[in-house]
Amino acid sequence: MSASSSHEASSRFIDAIVVGASAGGVAALSEILTNLPVSFAIPVIVVLHVPSDRPSHLPDIFRHRVGMRVSEAQDKEPISSSTLYFAPAGYHLSIENDRSFSLSGEAPVSYSRPSIDVLMTSAADAYGANLAGILLTGANFDGAAGLAIIKEHGGLTIVQDPDQAEMSTMPAAAIAMQRPDLILPLEDIHALLAQMKTN
Amino acid sequence: MSHSTDIEIRLLMEAIYAQYSHDFRHYSGASQKRRVLYALQHFGCDTISSLQSKVLHDPATFQQLLDILTIPFTEMFRDPTFFLAVRHHVVPVLKTYPSLKVWVAGCSTGEEVYSLAILLKEEGLLERTMIYATDINPASLEKAKQGIFPLDRLQLFTANYQAAGGKAAFSDYYTAAYNAVRFDRTLSENMTFADHSLATDNVFSETHFICCRNVLIYFDRGLQDRAFGLCHESLCHRGFLGLSTKESLDFSSYADRFEPVVKQERLFRKR
Numbered sequence: 001m002s003a004s005s006s007h008e009a010s011s012r013f014i015d016a017i018v019v020g021a022s023a024g025g026v027a028a029l030s031e032i033l034t035n036l037p038v039s040f041a042i043p044v045i046v047v048l049h050v051p052s053d054r055p056s057h058l059p060d061i062f063r064h065r066v067g068m069r070v071s072e073a074q075d076k077e078p079i080s081s082s083t084l085y086f087a088p089a090g091y092h093l094s095i096e097n098d099r100s101f102s103l104s105g106e107a108p109v110s111y112s113r114p115s116i117d118v119l120m121t122s123a124a125d126a127y128g129a130n131l132a133g134i135l136l137t138g139a140n141f142d143g144a145a146g147l148a149i150i151k152e153h154g155g156l157t158i159v160q161d162p163d164q165a166e167m168s169t170m171p172a173a174a175i176a177m178q179r180p181d182l183i184l185p186l187e188d189i190h191a192l193l194a195q196m197k198t199n
Numbered sequence: 200m201s202h203s204t205d206i207e208i209r210l211l212m213e214a215i216y217a218q219y220s221h222d223f224r225h226y227s228g229a230s231q232k233r234r235v236l237y238a239l240q241h242f243g244c245d246t247i248s249s250l251q252s253k254v255l256h257d258p259a260t261f262q263q264l265l266d267i268l269t270i271p272f273t274e275m276f277r278d279p280t281f282f283l284a285v286r287h288h289v290v291p292v293l294k295t296y297p298s299l300k301v302w303v304a305g306c307s308t309g310e311e312v313y314s315l316a317i318l319l320k321e322e323g324l325l326e327r328t329m330i331y332a333t334d335i336n337p338a339s340l341e342k343a344k345q346g347i348f349p350l351d352r353l354q355l356f357t358a359n360y361q362a363a364g365g366k367a368a369f370s371d372y373y374t375a376a377y378n379a380v381r382f383d384r385t386l387s388e389n390m391t392f393a394d395h396s397l398a399t400d401n402v403f404s405e406t407h408f409i410c411c412r413n414v415l416i417y418f419d420r421g422l423q424d425r426a427f428g429l430c431h432e433s434l435c436h437r438g439f440l441g442l443s444t445k446e447s448l449d450f451s452s453y454a455d456r457f458e459p460v461v462k463q464e465r466l467f468r469k470r
Contacts, residue, residue, distance in 0.1 A: 075416045076423065076450040088445050091416075094229035097205075103416045103445055104230040105272030122229040 020116030022138025024166030087114035094122035120146025129154030138170030207247035225422035279362035305414030306332035309343025333395035346382040412443040427453035
């Protein structure tokens with residue numbers, strides 16, 4: 001569904017949303033996730049690049065900003081609705097076909113561990129067409145390949161408009177690799193999420 | 200395409216098990232798939248079936264594949280706060296035993312084995328401790344046995360050692376030559392390295408403390424339970440189990456057979 005509209009996109013059934021972001025990601029992620037309707041129940045799984053040599057405080061930061069449950073994804077944990085999950089620092093986060101998490105210490109991908117590509121590729125296997133992938137601001141190329149795989153599996157792909165991103169490299173790289181379904185500013189991604197349907 | 204890939208991976212793991220008795224059939228799917236797809240590139244195979252044929256007929260290819268399927272993810276005193284917690288919460292109890300057995304399950308290339316030996320030495324326990332270090336990869340075990348690590352890792356290891364409450368100068372424990380360091384032979388006198396699989400083998404000894412870090416994340420839930428079962432069976436009354444800081448007993452059927460000692464560090468004690 002290339003050249004699709006936000007309206008078409010919001011009529012699809014989405015069972016999980018995977019989000020990748022790097023430099024500038026905390027603010028961008030806040031903007032799309034703050035003030036979602038109370039009824040918003042789709043699990044949101046995020047890889048946000050942070051230094052791996054100290055504990056990640058992302059769950060604490062977001063717990064006060066969003067209405068959903070917020071936690072760090074744990075190995076073998078089944079994915080629950082209405083929950084925002086963050087990949088722990090220093091590990092790749094994958095989604096298994098039974099829709100639970102697994103962690104791994106394989107070498108960094110695109111200099112990153114956790115890697116957005118790893119999360120998105122495994123999520124595409126697990127959720128197929130019922131997955132939405134969102135790539136936000138960042139200064140590297142992680143996520144472009146993963147987003148392309150989500151699209152191959154029939155999932156919905158959304159990239160932040162590079163012209164409005166704090167760092168345009170990452171969204172621009174994704175757009176260059178494969179045209180996503182939607183290229184949107186943050187407020188429109190937020191509006192789309194607010195209308196998204198789930199099974 | 201994706202579905203047939205999953206079938207081919209399952210067949211490859213069945214073939215490896217039948218031919219070499221290495222059981223990867225119950226590993227976590229997502230990371231195993233990445234490893235197999237990487238192996239295709241590495242061996243220049245177009246399909247998983249052609250890789251399977253190569254592996255079945257050539258043990259040397261299998262050894263290379265084993266190196267790809269087992270993921271070395273270790274450093275000396277990795278997560279220093281874990282070792283600090285071992286010093287503060289495990290060592291005082293270990294000191295009450297006249298002789299000790301410690302098991303490093305899935306020891307990979309041995310970094311953690313030597314870390315524990317140093318810690319035990321500084322606590323005056325090494326002489327009365329037998330350390331069992333086990334892994335499924337013979338090449339890794341051979342490296343571990345030698346106690347030789349690349350020089351370029353030493354800066355990280357030294358910083359970790361200091362953060363882990365090290366009591367001496369880290370350089371006291373090794374001699375440097377060329378681009379590597381060799382750890383002191385006195386550290387390895389009571390180490391036994393052995394081929395042991397958490398997937399297929401049984402308990403071989405009663406132990407007081409088991410370290411099994413960054414191993415179980417590669418197992419599916421069923422295999423994790425088997426491994427937790429082995430640990431539970433091997434540990435003596437009130438023995439200790441150390442996992443890595445991102446591993447959890449919460450989703451295992453053994454969750455209530457262990458109690459947390461330091462929850463943050465995933466240090467547990469048999470109930």
